[in-house]
Amino acid sequence: RAINAGGATKVALSGNWIGWLQSGNFYAKDGIHSQWLALAEGGQVSEIAVSGGGWFAFVGSGNYFAKQGAYAAWLTMAGGGQVSKIAVNG
Numbered sequence: 001r002a003i004n005a006g007g008a009t010k011v012a013l014s015g016n017w018i019g020w021l022q023s024g025n026f027y028a029k030d031g032i033h034s035q036w037l038a039l040a041e042g043g044q045v046s047e048i049a050v051s052g053g054g055w056f057a058f059v060g061s062g063n064y065f066a067k068q069g070a071y072a073a074w075l076t077m078a079g080g081g082q083v084s085k086i087a088v089n090g
Contacts, residue, residue, distance in 0.1 A: 015052020021045055026058045028070065037070050047086055055088040 012019035020027040020036070024043035027036045028050060040058050047059035057066040062081035065074045066088065 010048055012048050012050045014050045017050040017052060017054070019048045019050040019056070021048045026056075028056060030070070039070065040065070040074070047084065049086050049088045051088045057086050057088045059083050059086055 007022045008020050010019075010021040012021075016031045018029050018032075024045050025038065026040040026045045026048050028039050029036045039056055040060060042060070044060040045058045046062075049055075049057040053068075054070070055066060055068050056070065057064065057077070059065075062083055063076065064078040064083040064086055066077050067074050
């Protein structure tokens with residue numbers, strides 16, 4: 001997946017993982033030479049977080065979602081539309 005190097009509004013780095021927020025969409029890849037994965041699309045993502053242990057998280061429309069593993073299903077961690085900042089460890 002080609003990502004415009006000038007279009008990121010946020011970048012998150014941890015371990016080998018690179019997270020990228022562009023145009024409200026969350027992309028990630030495992031190391032410089034791997035392909036970009038579209039983790040969350042739809043233009044509603046405002047905050048992202050990644051961990052070296054393979055945890056991914058994002059805020060979309062004020063709700064907090066997380067998952068362990070790039071191909072796992074997203075879990076809703078906090079709803080209600082009031083979340084603005086997140087962090088993941090591990």
